[in-house]
Amino acid sequence: MKVLSKFIWAALLLPFIWSCGEIAPPPIISQTTSSVLSTSPIVLIEEDAEESIVFEVSPADFGVSTGVTYFIQMDSPGNNFASPVDLGSNTSTTVLVTVSEINRRAITKGILPGETGNMEFRVRAVPDRSLSAILGQASVISVTTYSDAVALRNLFLVGEATAPGWNPDNNNPPLFRDPENTDLYVYTGFFNAGGFKVLERIGQWQPQFGTNDGTTIAVNEGGGSDPDVFSIPTAGIYTFTMDLEAGTFSIEPYTGTAPTDFATVGIIGDATPGSWDASTAMTKSTFDGNIWSITATLTAAQMKFRANDAWTVNWGANTPISGQGVQEGPNIPIEEAGTYKIWFNSLDGRYIFLQ
Known part of the structure; x- marks a missing residue:
């Protein structure tokens, strides 16, 4: 009887199995990357340092309705964007980047001041929804720099974890710039638990540096969306390091010699x-x-x-x-x-x- 019952159940299930057929795979959502529309040579002039270069980019399509922030990235040719820098961003397909910013970054990436060389540019499109960013194809653009040896960027702390709180003009302490690598900044000191950001100009909210993913630096140069905060889990002494060229940061608990309380x-x-x-x-x-x-x-x-x-x-x-x-x-x-x-x-x- 047990053997017979197995055959009966198999006979009853076979039509159901045959009726299902093969399971159809989920539909593939087509996506279209964004790219820089013009590859005309960029000639930078010191007198125009505070003016902006306009990058028009093609719209990205994520296959679903979503807002998009477009980041212009640059890296040395042949580096395969191993260490790209974000020059600027916007939620429209027009991204403005100051002449001084491109000049400084191009010199850091290897074009000598006053000379011409190639740089690779691409667009990183970041959706508002929980989808992965998409990267456009690289465009090679000739860049002519100007001599800018003394252009040094100063960066300042702001936020609830820091001394000035969320006041951008409250004797905000600066990060300490490395004398050799002028894109490297270090600050070792006491932080409260909470969030903080980094500003470039006292009294102004942009350019503003933070992080959106907890591992890389995000920046609003003035035409895009402000990034999220850097986070301190508990109050204490930490070493905060920012590498603008690599686009990375770290926050590590201080483990060095105990501080000395100097009277003066x-x-x-x-x-x-x-x-x-x-x-x-x-x-x-x-x-x-x-x-x-x-x-x-x-x-x-x-x-x-x-x-x-x-x-x-x-x-x-x-x-x-x-x-x-x-x-x-x-x-x-x-x-x-x-x-x-x-x-x-x-x-x-x-x-x-x-x-």
Whole structure:
């Protein structure tokens, strides 16, 4: 009886199996990438540094209705966009990028100042819906740069995790720019739990840097959408690093030597108001006791940082404008007289001079 029942059930199921036939595969949604419409040579002129180059791009089609943000990306020829930089973005098919931004990036990517070379451009189309971005084909465009050796970008913290809060004009501390790789920025200091962003100009919300995916840098140069925040999970000391050329960042808990609570830190040297006779006191941050600042008029000479009005602890380095001082290091050269806002980090010795 058991064997017979199996045959009966098989006979009953066969017509059902045959009626189903093969299962149809899901439909393939066709997508169309976006591309740069013009490959005419780009000739950059210093007098037009604040003007914009207009990139018209073709519309992307994701196969479904969605808003799209178009990013213009650039990289060196033959690099297969291994380390592209986002020049600018917009939610329309017209993307504006300043002459100074293209010039700076092209020089960083290998075109010598004042010379002509090729760069590859493409469009990264990012949908508003939870779909993957699509990348357009590379377009090779000739770029002629101008000499811009002193164009250095300064970046500042803003947000609930930082000292100024969400005020873009509240003595916002700068990131410390590497003296050799001017696209590399480091800030080691105390952060509250919460979010923060990075601004390029005090008092202005663009250009604004953040992240949309938690791993790469996103930027609104002024014509697109603001990025999401960088996040700090719990209050503490972290090292925040940004590499603008690579488009990457990291936030790592600080594991170095415990901070020293110095009573005072000052500047001293023949470039400073007190010469080598007396320190000129800096102001300690009430938010982070390792961050010091001062606005001072300097002469073209040399200086150092020192703690507690004594030479027991002092910091110096041989790079002007920005660098990382070390104990008993060389005198810091001041190559151009002027009034500077000077920031110093007594935890890691980094400094930067702003005008």
